[in-house]
Amino acid sequence: MGDTKTKKSAQNYLWKISTDERFQAWPEGSSQIYLTSPTKFFPKQFLKPSGVRVPDKPMSEILGRFDIEAVAFTTHKKGFYISRSRENHYILSFVISGRNHPRTAEKTYDVKKGMLFLIPPNTPCDTSAPREDLEALWFHIKNTPRWRRIFGTNFALRKADFFSEIIFLAKLFAKELYEKNPSALRLQSAANLLVETIAAEFSKGGASSAAETLAADVLARLDADWTLAKVCKKSGMGRRELTDAFVSRYGATFSKFLLAARMEEAARLLERGATLRETAAKTGFSDGRSLALAYKNFHGLAPKSNRNLRAKKSLPDARKPPITLHHEE
16 A cells, blocks of 8 residues: 555654555644544554544444545644545545635645535646645545436535535534434434535525425425325426435435435424324324334334333434435446
């Protein structure tokens, strides 16, 4: 993999790494809080210093279900530098404070607080923060059909419309992740909202906007008798168009979107002490038995087990039920 060089006081670097794929230099005082397992480039000997936090497995794998290879909050002192060759994933970053200067063969960019920067796969790029400290949230996201539909194939540099929401949701995920006894259900919910909000940041409107409107209606009335035929009539879209819109926007067909919404709402209601009958009525099932069967097939555990799992803690009442996205190639 190349040479990893540790810091010498005169150089003022915690570590440097030089491989065929990248060169990277971390100034002393840099820190990183991972929301996943570290990238393959991170030197193993630096996984335990005070400035680097790594979550325990299997919680570290939750965001990987959305084809996110790695994500972290990072703070770098001035002098940070990284040079990447052709890596086959998207690199998405949000600057929380300070600024950095990504550079490609064509142009040098200036990324400031509140802005996002998207680097397409297989694009060589150098990134530096030479004059001031940098705090950012970054993602390495796989080059899959779904993410290509969301991101496209070009650079993106602009003020992020959902900046506050994305940072909040990532911090919410990190807070639960590093709890003594983290809840898998809460982490999954936060991950769903985070991924959906990133997708919304890059939404182009049209059929995607119609899908968002329908999704909002569904979330507001999970007890309603929703069918594909009814939502097609409501939206004015054909079955194929509506299915494509939901897969593009949420990574799931309408039926899977609806089921996931109902299952996650059921999980929350049961955690708060609702009975199967009460939960079934509020999530569109004819009776508790039908709900229990669907619940076990979806979550892999019986509703009673879920109620006992986290009985003492509950989610804020004001939150809308998030959607479990199913990756569909």
